[in-house]
Amino acid sequence: MENDLGLWAIPIAIVGGAIRVSTPFLFVSLGEVLTERSGRINLGLEGTLVFGAMSGYAVAYQTGSPWAGVLAAAFAGAIFGLVHGVLCSIPKVNDIAIGIAMMLLGMGLAYFFGKPYIQPVAPDLPSFPLGWWSDLPQVQAALRINVLFILGIALAFALWWMFRATRVGLVIRVVGDSTDAARAMGLRPSVVRTFATAAGGAFAGIGGAYLSLYYPGSWNEGISSGQGLMAVALVIFARWNPIACFGASLLFGGAGALGPALQSVGVSEGYYLYYAAPYVLTLFVLIAISSKSQAITGAPGELSITK
Amino acid sequence: MTIADPVDIGTRERFSSEGWLAWLARRSEAVVIPVLALLAGLAVFGVFLMLVGKSPADFYGLVFQAAYGSSFSWQNTLSRTGPLLFAALCVALPAKLGLVVIGGEGAIVLGGVAAGALAAALASWPGAIAIPVLGLAASFVGAVWIGAIGWLRYARGVNETIASLLTAYIAIALMNHLVEGPFRDPASLNKPSTAPLAEHLRVGNIPGWDVHWGLAVGVVVCILSWLLIDRTTWGFAARIAGGNVRAAEVQGLPVGRLIISFTALGGAFAGLAGMFEVTAVHGSANASLAAGYGYTGILIAFLARQNPLAIIPVAILLAGFEASSGLIQRRMDLPDATVLVLQGFVFVAILLSESLYGRFKIFAPERWRAG
Numbered sequence: 001m002e003n004d005l006g007l008w009a010i011p012i013a014i015v016g017g018a019i020r021v022s023t024p025f026l027f028v029s030l031g032e033v034l035t036e037r038s039g040r041i042n043l044g045l046e047g048t049l050v051f052g053a054m055s056g057y058a059v060a061y062q063t064g065s066p067w068a069g070v071l072a073a074a075f076a077g078a079i080f081g082l083v084h085g086v087l088c089s090i091p092k093v094n095d096i097a098i099g100i101a102m103m104l105l106g107m108g109l110a111y112f113f114g115k116p117y118i119q120p121v122a123p124d125l126p127s128f129p130l131g132w133w134s135d136l137p138q139v140q141a142a143l144r145i146n147v148l149f150i151l152g153i154a155l156a157f158a159l160w161w162m163f164r165a166t167r168v169g170l171v172i173r174v175v176g177d178s179t180d181a182a183r184a185m186g187l188r189p190s191v192v193r194t195f196a197t198a199a200g201g202a203f204a205g206i207g208g209a210y211l212s213l214y215y216p217g218s219w220n221e222g223i224s225s226g227q228g229l230m231a232v233a234l235v236i237f238a239r240w241n242p243i244a245c246f247g248a249s250l251l252f253g254g255a256g257a258l259g260p261a262l263q264s265v266g267v268s269e270g271y272y273l274y275y276a277a278p279y280v281l282t283l284f285v286l287i288a289i290s291s292k293s294q295a296i297t298g299a300p301g302e303l304s305i306t307k
Numbered sequence: 308m309t310i311a312d313p314v315d316i317g318t319r320e321r322f323s324s325e326g327w328l329a330w331l332a333r334r335s336e337a338v339v340i341p342v343l344a345l346l347a348g349l350a351v352f353g354v355f356l357m358l359v360g361k362s363p364a365d366f367y368g369l370v371f372q373a374a375y376g377s378s379f380s381w382q383n384t385l386s387r388t389g390p391l392l393f394a395a396l397c398v399a400l401p402a403k404l405g406l407v408v409i410g411g412e413g414a415i416v417l418g419g420v421a422a423g424a425l426a427a428a429l430a431s432w433p434g435a436i437a438i439p440v441l442g443l444a445a446s447f448v449g450a451v452w453i454g455a456i457g458w459l460r461y462a463r464g465v466n467e468t469i470a471s472l473l474t475a476y477i478a479i480a481l482m483n484h485l486v487e488g489p490f491r492d493p494a495s496l497n498k499p500s501t502a503p504l505a506e507h508l509r510v511g512n513i514p515g516w517d518v519h520w521g522l523a524v525g526v527v528v529c530i531l532s533w534l535l536i537d538r539t540t541w542g543f544a545a546r547i548a549g550g551n552v553r554a555a556e557v558q559g560l561p562v563g564r565l566i567i568s569f570t571a572l573g574g575a576f577a578g579l580a581g582m583f584e585v586t587a588v589h590g591s592a593n594a595s596l597a598a599g600y601g602y603t604g605i606l607i608a609f610l611a612r613q614n615p616l617a618i619i620p621v622a623i624l625l626a627g628f629e630a631s632s633g634l635i636q637r638r639m640d641l642p643d644a645t646v647l648v649l650q651g652f653v654f655v656a657i658l659l660s661e662s663l664y665g666r667f668k669i670f671a672p673e674r675w676r677a678g
Contacts, residue, residue, distance in 0.1 A: 043469075090662050091662050092661045096468055097658050100468075101651060101655045102651075104651045105651025105652065105654070108650065108651045109644075111642065111644030112644040112648050115644070226472070229472055270484060270488070272484035273480065275480055276480035276481070279474075280477060282473055283470060286470060290466070292462060292463055292464040
């Protein structure tokens with residue numbers, strides 16, 4: 001009876017799903033942390049994610065190497081970030097509105113160039129079977145850990161250390177907290193912000209490559225349904241702390257895995273409502289941490305979203 | 308963050324006091340710059356087309372032919388204009404208060420579901436009563452849906468841009484649940500839908516036109532919204548609050564009520580768009596409601612600089628691009644996302660043009676003032 005887990009299958013599927021689903025959240029939110037710490041918000045990461053998914057898949061298919069795909073996605077994401085950063089450096093240009101425009105443009109370009117890649121099959125990214133100790137196929141499936149998940153955790157710690165202990169981290173934090181103070185120190189805020197946005201875009205592109213090259217593991221126009229946007233809210237929830245982003249990503253990933261997990265044990269009633277769980281969770285988190293009278297703790301001073 | 312027009316105290320200033328040239332110079336900046344930005348966006352898209360090996364001349368020629376070339380194409384364009392007018396108002400009205408609400412799609416689909424589900428219950432009512440009731444119900448659902456975003460913004464400081472987009476995803480999930488579950492017509496096999504509307508509950512065409520009444524109602528609603536913003540004290544208060552919330556609060560303006568009423572009104576209009584889609588186009592509520600009108604509406608509102616009167620021509624223009632999508636796919640072998648790319652370029656161009664205001668001496672009234 002070892003395959004009949006009954007209700008235990010649900011938590012196992014959710015844990016496994018959290019690990020699988022959280023990786024794009026993790027990369028996008030780390031990119032957004034980097035961008036927002038410099039005092040700018042990039043709402044366009046949803047578009048970057050989708051374009052990263054498309055370009056990663058296309059390059060992996062053409063070259064036969066999934067890692068070339070990841071690199072291409074990172075590069076494409078960096079270009080999107082760079083464009084966003086440069087456009088927002090122009091006076092009177094609103095970063096939130098540019099984000100909406102870049103989201104539309106990124107998705108439009110991804111669908112435009114991605115049409116020929118909907119059918120072909122590109123190679124998948126490798127993963128480690130950390131569930132070898134268990135006889136249960138469900139546990140083995142749940143603990144199949146992708147390399148990018150581990151890279152993402154490493155990146156979270158690296159960013160945390162960077163903000164805390166390095167000169168680059170300090171420069172980004174100063175620029176994010178006060179444009180005037182940064183100018184007084186001889187820094188050029190818009191240059192720092194542009195590079196931070198470009199690097200953030202690169203991370204979001206990698207998150208997109210994970211979507212198309214591992215889970216769900218194919219390219220189509222519905223590949224992302226707001227993960228890039230939820231990641232922006234997730235950053236607020238994580239109070240701009242990269243390590244907290246990792247925990248929040250797992251939580252959101254678990255919420256995203258709820259629908260498929262219930263479906264796997266035969267609960268199909270209200271499937272769409274479970275599917276909406278991550279959005280509802282994001283909304284409630286946003287409501288819970290916002291405050292009318294004061295800025296959110298830990299928010300960079302120059303960030304327009306919390307002003 | 309200010310995306311609303313700055314409060315233009317000089318609007319009422321009669322041009323006789325400054326000379327008509329100065330008046331014209333001052334007013335034309337708001338038309339010339341967006342038009343130039345639109346043309347720049349179209350030009351950049353033309354370069355993009357050349358890079359992928361297609362002819363921009365062919366493209367724009369086909370768009371013109373498919374969107375405005377014949378009475379049939381005008382009819383196609385104008386029937387897409389209706390929902391876009393409502394969707395754009397759902398962005399423009401909150402924008403007067405400085406809010407960037409981008410979740411109109413959610414109010415459209417839920418308004419449509421409300422109309423579709425209620426129509427089954429009202430089948431025995433005469434159309435002249437039932438159709439307005441359907442419109443009211445859809446508006447009410449939309450008003451609550453988007454008004455709640457305004458309330459969350461005011462009462463809790465929740466960012467309205469993210470919250471409204473999240474609720475749009477939630478609304479689409481809710482619609483899928485409702486039309487595949489509780490409200491599903493068992494006879495709809497391939498495409499889960501609510502029961503088809505009784506013939507007398509369907510909204511017909513404007514007499515003499517092949518375009519349904521949604522367009523006429525949309526135009527009227529745009530004009531009324533302009534009157535509300537430009538000609539009433541309530542609209543004037545909203546513009547002040549949009550310029551500076553703190554100053555408005557010090558003045559004793561009811562900022563909370565302003566925010567909630569403008570977001571709710573925008574949502575009501577978006578809900579009405581859903582009702583027209585169900586009663587005049589689809590004949591029942593189903594997944595076709597999520598056609599992306601809400602997202603195109605965002606671009607229209609920004610292109611119109613959040614002015615409800617300007618929304619009308621801009622919506623006709625953008626509806627034309629969407630109406631020509633099919634012909635372009637067939638004739639030029641371009642993917643259906645082509646229009647989305649074009650919209651993206653135009654959107655970026657119009658946002659960049661914000662930095663041009665006040666830069667050109669030709670628009671400065673002082674230059675033209677007599678004496």
